[in-house]
Amino acid sequence: MAHIKQDQKKLVARVRRISGQVASLERALTRDTECGAILQQLTAVRGAINGLILEVMEGHLKSHVAHDNPADQAELAPVLSVLRSYLK
Template identity: 40%
Template sequence: MCPEHAGYSYAQHKKDLLRRLRRIEGQVRGLQKMIEEDRYCIDILVQISAIKSALHQVGLTILESHTRGCVADALANRDQGDEMVHELMDVIRQFTRA
């Protein structure tokens, strides 16, 4: 987190993010149990898809906060704007890989 941009950081979503991550943790434990119990493959794949989607939403929330805070501020103040955009594009490429 960029501390100087606390008003735009993911900290304002921290409670929700932690709640979502705890839910995801429970889903992963459920997935482990499904495999232990030799559950139907399609049911397991559906659960994996739900977990991936939930994690993706957490990532998008943090990505949006970073873009609206740190990156926007760097561009507005012209300090390290190019560097921040480069860093942002690198992480977007990594984040959107399948």
């Protein structure tokens, strides 16, 4: 939980940006925007959520599981690289 506290400002700022994206998506739906543009906005929101999930997971693994043990931190690398390929 420490890493959430430590990164709180940054994480809250990211969530607020996502709120803004979702609000703009709502406006687009009420203004008869083309489906292509709607799909692009939806995919952008999904990308932002994926990025936030990756950040929280990485923080959790590093601070609650690997702690400050350099060897354990190094062992996280292959898992984090798979996660990044999933959560683009």
